[in-house]
Amino acid sequence: DGGITQSPKYLFRKEGQNVTLSCEQNLNHDAMYWYRQDPGQGLRLIYYSQIVNDFQKGDIAEGYSVSREKKESFPLTVTSAQKNPTAFYLCASGRVDRGGRYGYTFGSGTRLTVV
Amino acid sequence: AQSVTQPDIHITVSEGASLELRCNYSYGATPYLFWYVQSPGQGLQLLLKYFSGDTLVQGIKGFEAEFKRSQSSFNLRKPSVHWSDAAEYFCAFDSNNDMRFGAGTRLTVKP
Numbered sequence: 631d632g633g634i635t636q637s638p639k640y641l642f643r644k645e646g647q648n649v650t651l652s653c654e655q656n657l658n659h660d661a662m663y664w665y666r667q668d669p670g671q672g673l674r675l676i677y678y679s680q681i682v683n684d685f686q687k688g689d690i691a692e693g694y695s696v697s698r699e700k701k702e703s704f705p706l707t708v709t710s711a712q713k714n715p716t717a718f719y720l721c722a723s724g725r726v727d728r729g730g731r732y733g734y735t736f737g738s739g740t741r742l743t744v745v
Numbered sequence: 746a747q748s749v750t751q752p753d754i755h756i757t758v759s760e761g762a763s764l765e766l767r768c769n770y771s772y773g774a775t776p777y778l779f780w781y782v783q784s785p786g787q788g789l790q791l792l793l794k795y796f797s798g799d800t801l802v803q804g805i806k807g808f809e810a811e812f813k814r815s816q817s818s819f820n821l822r823k824p825s826v827h828w829s830d831a832a833e834y835f836c837a838f839d840s841n842n843d844m845r846f847g848a849g850t851r852l853t854v855k856p
Contacts, residue, residue: 634788661842670754672835672848673789680842720788726842731777731796734844736788 632657636721636737642745643708643715651706651740653721660726662704663734666690667718676719679704680726708742716744747772749838751847758826759855766821766850768836776838778819780810783833783849792834795819806830828854 634655643649653662661680665673675688679698693712698704704723708715718741722734749770758764770776777796781789793804800812810821819836831854836847 636788663844665846670848673846675844718786722789722844724842724844731794731839733777733779733791733794733839734789736781736790738788739786741786 634721634723634735634737636719636740638740639738641740641742643742644745646710648707648709649742651708651719651721651742653704653706653737654702655704655723655735655737656702657723657735658701659723659735660701661724662698663722663724664688664694664696664704664706665720665722667720667739673720676706715742717742747776747838747840747845749836749845749847751834751836751850753850754848755851755853757853757855760828761825764821764823764826764830764852766834766836766852768819768821768847769817770819770836770838771817772838772840774840775812775814776840778810778812779837779839779844780804780808780819780821781835781837781846782806783835785832789835792821826852826854828856830854 637652663678664676677696679685695707721737724734725732779794780792783789795802795812833849835849
């Protein structure tokens with residue numbers, strides 16, 4: 631079955647460490663997205679990519695980096711510059727069309743905790 | 746500014762009672778509107794969407810939503826809530842492949 635796989639489900643980061651969250655999709659979607667979710671704040675967009683080898687900053691990109699070398703993969707690196715990384719991270723994918731009428735498919739998330 | 750607002754942070758209903766979750770949007774034209782549901786520790790699942798045509802849309806799990814242009818609203822409804830509906834619900838809109846989410850409404854279902 632097609633879908634999005636995020637790994638790991640739980641991740642612990644020490645102070646000063648970079649960590650990478652994996653996101654893979656087999657839905658043949660062109661667009662992929664990373665969101666951060668904190669209690670009571672909904673989802674905030676970190677980065678998105680609508681085509682391979684191209685990506686754009688979202689609302690809260692500082693302290694994060696991404697790459698899009700393959701259509702299926704959109705890994706997110708949380709760098710040491712991100713001072714408050716503890717959160718639930720969600721990856722999504724979608725079709726690129728005029729207006730965005732189809733909605734997104736979401737992965738099951740990665741919970742990152744600083745220890 | 747383009748935004749979506751969910752006025753209710755938390756709602757509690759009894760099992761079998763009806764449900765209405767509110768959503769208001771701010772946008773110059775009619776955006777594409779969505780409702781998603783999230784179970785604890787999980788990703789979001791699309792319940793239903795509206796982009797044109799009939800203003801009453803049906804979704805999965807017995808949910809429906811009504812688009813009201815005059816009120817800039819897209820409220821989610823269910824006639825009879827089941828205990829398994831307890832979750833967080835997010836309203837969202839997309840204007841140009843740029844999905845924006847509300848802060849969410851947490852639904853608790855009493856036995």
